[in-house]
Each structure stands twice: as structure tokens, then as C-alpha cells.
Amino acid sequence: MKSTIAQVRSYDRSVQLLMVNQFTINLGFYMLMPYLAAHLSGTLGLAGWLVGFILGVRNFSQQGMFLIGGTLADRLGYKPLIIAGCVLRTVGFAAIGLVDSVPALLVASAATGFAGALFNPAVRAYLAADAGERRVEAFALFNVFYQAGILLGPMVGMLLTGLNFRVTCLVSAAIFAVLSAVQIRALPARRANDAPQGSGQQQERVLSQWRTVVANRAFLLFSTAMIGSYVLSFQVYLALPLEVRRVGGDGEFGTAAVAVMFAVSGLSTIVGQTRVTAWCKERLEPGRALAWGLLTMGAAFVPLLAASALPVPAGGLGLWLLAAVPPTLAALLLALGTMIAYPFEMDTIVRLSGDRLVATHYGLYNTICGIGITLGNLLTGAALDAARAAGVSALPWLVLSALGLGCAAALYGLQRSGHLTRPEAVPQPVVA
Secondary structure, three states, rough: OOOHHHHHOOHHHHHHHHHHHHHHHHHHHHOHHHHHHHHHHHHHHOHHHHHHHHHHHHHHHOOOOHHHHHHHHHHOOOOHHHHHHHHHHHHHHHHHHOOOOOOHHHHHHHHHHHHHHHHHHHHHHHHHHHHHHHHHHHHHHHHHHHHHHHHHHHHOOOOOOOOHHHHHHHHHHHHHHHHHHHHHHHHOOOEEEOOOOOOOOOHHHHHHHHHHHOOOHHHHHHHHHHHHHHHHHHHHOOOHHHHHHHHHHHHHHHHHHHHHHHHHHHHHHHHHHHHHHHHEEEEEEEHHHHHHHHHHHOOOOOHHHHHHHOOOOOOOHHHHOOOOOOHHHHHHHHHHHHHHHHHHHHHHHHHHHOOOHHHHHHHHHHHHHHHHHHHHHHHHHHHHHHHHHHHOOHHHHHHHHHHHHHHHHHHHHHOOOOOOOOOOOOOOOOOO
């Protein structure tokens, strides 16, 4: 931990603030979101389809609007979009706690999603600009703060929700309000190198900006190949908890086993991310590191594949071990694969952009991967249902392992063909 703190202090103040910001953003978000569905269905008594619709609106308003957020960040500067996103999430989370009508909840949910679309591309583009040649290491540290927020948020939210869900919403809104004020005061203004200075023909400029990004074939190939990493890592929230409960049941043991799985995933990243990145950077080219990361994520499902060949004990220690150990090993390997790939993934986006329209590239990348997650989860859910119906519990783990292997092969091919090694311009962030 001391070495991590020392690394953080070696960066400019703006980079340090962006890392703390991301921790706080995730803390405020994850202390509320895991408990929102229970509030909507339980406290407010909404039908299941309405709960799903409200949550779906939030997800769509974020994933579908990343390109808009990235475009605005490149045009208006990174700081205004980061602040706007935090202010909008302040209003949205406060409204979720205070309103109970469906139209108001839909508006509030959409606002919280759009807020993420505003600040996410801007934060990453800002970090890449100010970290300069050290951006791989900066993104490794960024992931440590990111995961720490994910780990701590649900714990704080559980305590507050035990009092009242409205308290959770208002505390989360207060966190974003304080974060907004801090950034207004302390975050230096930054603009993209190629941000337009004039105001004429704005619509044509935006369309031209999008055409430039969409015409970047190497970037689109890379984005498509990386979809698998997001589908695989999302199984910590979907397939792995379902497997724990399928084998171990829905009681206290299942809840505890899922909690342990999340803790192992988050803590391993906090403890190991910077060491893994340093080891990979010393020994591997970026494209090879990405391929190894995806291969590791695909291998994460091998313990579950092996466990599917074993008979399920009727009870006792054997049942508990079979329910908890393979999913926890899978979560650990998924975290390791993400640790290997994530810093080089973020760096590769900047490199493929040629240091032009960086936030727009991040925005389109997030949109592509978001669509991939949705489709991937539908297919994973179908595989889980088919496995239950046919009595072939190995089917989803075979599919997910094959996905990791295929994406790793695609990334290795892109590296070999030179698609991931495009020369980049020297970044020169401009003070607004």
C-alpha cells in the first residue's frame, strides 16, 4: 500500500485528483445501485417489469449516450463534462430517494445514467492527457481506486439502507455534491488538442468528428475484439452468483459465499494491480499483454468446468466447498485477467486515436462494449437456461471459455498484423 501511495504522489495534482474522484464516484454509485431494485419492488411495490424497465432506462441512457459525452468533452473541455456529470448524478440520486411516481423515477434514473455518459469518457481522456508517457501505470493506479470504490460502496450502502433507503440516496447525493464542489475549485481546466475554437457550422463539425472516429478501422477492430473482456468480467455479477446459489442454495451460506467472491475479486485488484502491470510492461508488448489478459479471463471458467463433472454432495462441507471454491477461483482469475489487460486497453485506445478526439474514441468504445455486454448477457442467460433444461451444467462454462480464447486469438492477430501499433502523436494538453 505504501508503494501505491508513493506512485500516486509521483503524478501531477490533477492526476491524483482524478483517481480520488473515481474512487468517490464508485463509492457513491455502488452504495445505492445494488439496493435500488429491492427498494422499487419492495418499498414502492412496483411490478417486476416496471423495475426492469426503470433499471434498463438507466443503463441505456448511459451506454447509449457515451458517444455524446465523449464528443462534448472533446469540444467543450474535460472539466465541464466531469462537473456536469457529477451535478446531474447529485440531482438524480436525490430524486430517486424523494419521489415515488413512475414518471419521476424514470426521469431520475435516466439522469443518473446520462451523468455517467458525461463524465466517464472525459475522466479517461483527461487522465491519459495529463499522465503523458506514464499513462499505462496511471491507468493501473486508476483501476485500484476504481475497484476500491466498488468494494467499499456496497458495505456502506448496506449499513445506510438498514436505516432507510432514502438515507442512502441522500448520502450518495451529498457525496456527489461535495465531489462537484471540489472539482469546480481544484480541478484544472483541460481541453483536447483539437477542440474547435470557433462556433460556426457546429452540426457539420460534429458529424465530421464522428466520421473520423468511425473511419478508424484499427480502432473498430480493437473495440470489437475487446467486447469479450467485458462480457466475461460481467459474469462476476451474473453467472457466478447464480452458480453459487444453484449449488449452495439461497440461504445465508449462498449470500456469504457471494460476498466472499466479491471481496476476493476487489481486494486482489487493490493489492496486485500495480505489481501485475509493472511485470507485464517489462516483459510483454501491449498487444500480447491484452491477449494474455483475455486468455486468463477465458481460463477463469475452467474451475467451474471441472467442478461440473463432479457429483453434487447432499450437504455438509463438501457441498459448501463445491458451491464456493470454483466460483471464487473464477472471480480471482477474472480479476487477474482484468489487471493484465485494463491499463494496456486504455492506453491502446489513445494510441489508436493518434491523440485526436480521445474522449470521442473512449465514448464510442464504451458504447460498443455496452451493446456487447447486453447481447453477451442475453446469450449467457440463454446458455444457463439451456444447461438446466438439458442437464448439461458444463455448457455455459464451455461457451465463456471459448469466448475468452477467441478474443485472445483476435487480439494476438491484431498485434501480429500491426493494427495495435499505430504511431501516436506526442500528447500536449492545453490549459483552457
